[in-house]
């Protein structure tokens with residue numbers, strides 16, 4: 001393969017993996033099965049093995065997982081929290097054992113076999129027997145400090161005492177936090193009754209609970225901790241094996257799982273695996289396999305690590321399981337950003353020990369690919385921690401009167417039109433400003449700095465206001481002053497904070513057309529596009545009435561964004577909200593930028609250091625005149641603005657014979673077009 005093609009493929013894989021990592025680790029909403037993730041990962045690894053000279057610096061193959069969230073304090077692990085290799089069958093397991101035997105010839109090897117808990121890895125620090133901190137794995141190097149939440153875990157000893165052994169000065173215990181099956185079912189049943197979020201699986205529920213900033217939430221969830229290792233112990237506890245370590249931990253009150261064994265041979269490990277796989281539905285916790293570890297700690301040390309995984313341990317995963325059931329209904333759920341996701345309501349069925357009654361069908365394309373209909377018999381598939389999915393429809397069992405599923409025309413939450421521009425996979429509710437499902441995101445966006453910039457209206461306020469039913473849509477923000485008494489009644493909101501909030505709201509009424517357009521949260525319309533639209537159309541009315549052709553002439557606006565703009569202003573509820581916002585007194589001066597766009601459609605590149613302005617300023621000036629500012633030089637580039645220390649882009653421009661300007665020339669040209677520095 002040509003090198004450029006290899007790099008392109010690597011880039012694509014890295015981007016996909018990053019997206020899925022984010023969905024899995026940060027959002028707790030996996031979009032694909034783990035096995036599919038593994039496939040992508042291995043594809044990237046294989047490419048890297050073949051072309052080591054092309055390994056990209058941001059490749060995830062030398063990291064463990066996703067980036068930590070920013071809202072908790074970040075902590076660097078003294079001993080990194082690494083990952084495990086996987087085996088899926090007897091052959092791989094025996095190969096794992098052979099590799100160990102080859103490294104430790106003529107030594108007797110015993111294996112410690114444990115449950116592979118399907119939760120979240122955490123690290124716990126005890127100083128002189130007192131739990132002082134709990135940290136998530138994060139990306140393996142750095143995790144989040146979640147001590148408050150960890151302290152709410154009921155089966156976890158907060159103080160270590162033992163009448164048999166000495167309490168160490170420092171102990172770092174590693175293990176997994178999860179929600180046992182019974183607790184998970186109860187949690188979902190309670191949430192369903194309250195109309196709250198239903199979790200896809202115990203892992204997501206546990207992850208979501210640990211990441212709550214308010215420890216009361218974690219406390220209300222039936223979390224449990226299972227220990228599986230000791231990262232540090234001072235003074236040394238003198239233990240020589242993994243199995244002894246588990247007993248030692250258990251002695252201090254740590255749960256270590258319902259089953260663990262010491263096996264004298266790898267054949268015995270295989271037998272235990274088969275046994276546990278059978279017992280899996282009867283275990284109290286969700287597991288996705290077993291962990292096989294060399295029992296002797298000295299041998300573990302001799303074996304060491306290969307890149308980010310121990311040579312002395314592996315995860316022996318269970319095979320996927322499937323079950324047949326029928327589709328009772330197909331509902332459409334509206335997400336916080338307006339995406340419509342079809343969910344199949346199933347006749348509840350046990351799959352691998354977990355009852356599955358809802359399964360996502362992802363999008364209308366997937367529904368059509370499967371041709372799944374209400375009444376159909378389907379195979380539901382699940383492997384370990386994977387969210388269940390419909391794998392196959394059985395047409396031979398289809399009742400006679402089924403109908404093909406279509407995308408709903410109106411949002412099931414707010415009845416605004418549902419839209420899906422050509423080439424997009426996801427349908428959306430177009431009532432972004434009004435739809436109750438999108439309310440929180442719409443408000444957050446509306447008040448953000450580059451939008452209406454109402455700094456005081458943070459998440460805590462928003463939560464309380466939603467609770468009091470004072471914020472049904474963003475226009476209600478400008479009526480909050482009519483509810484001063486209720487605002488004062490909110491816990492911890494004194495006279496001063498209420499007044500500050502109302503002042504900030506009042507001050508936000510004077511804005512710019514560009515900020516207002518941006519604040520509407522129209523899909524595809526970021527800050528720059530909003531500015532372009534403001535410059536091009538000059539008034540909100542003109543924008544509202546623009547047709548697709550006129551919109552497409554705006555720099556930065558392509559076919560799809562143009563369609564989103566049209567759809568936004570077609571949704572009657574959005575218009576109502578816009579009217580109410582204007583009626584409340586939001587106003588702006590006419591845009592100052594010239595209506596002429598002499599550089600319309602031209603592509604410009606800025607390179608090197610400019611002395612009189614930042615690159616952002618230069619970019620804004622160019623954009624105001626209709627130019628696009630690109631990061632790379634090509635034959636399509638109209639002109640390159642070269643500051644001090646311009647490098648390869650300048651060289652390339654010269655090679656291609658493209659016009660180059662220095663800063664002084666650039667400023668002169670801008671002044672000619674009425675774009676002075678202070679007008680930006």
Ligand code: IVH
Nearest residue numbers: 082083084114115116117121176228291310
């Ligand atoms: S030992 C060097 N034991 O599986 C890593 N891990 O896929 C040693 N896990 O990050 C880990 N149950 O979160 C170990 N009994 C067990 C486990 C276990 C679940 C998790 C752990 C780890 C992941 C690796």
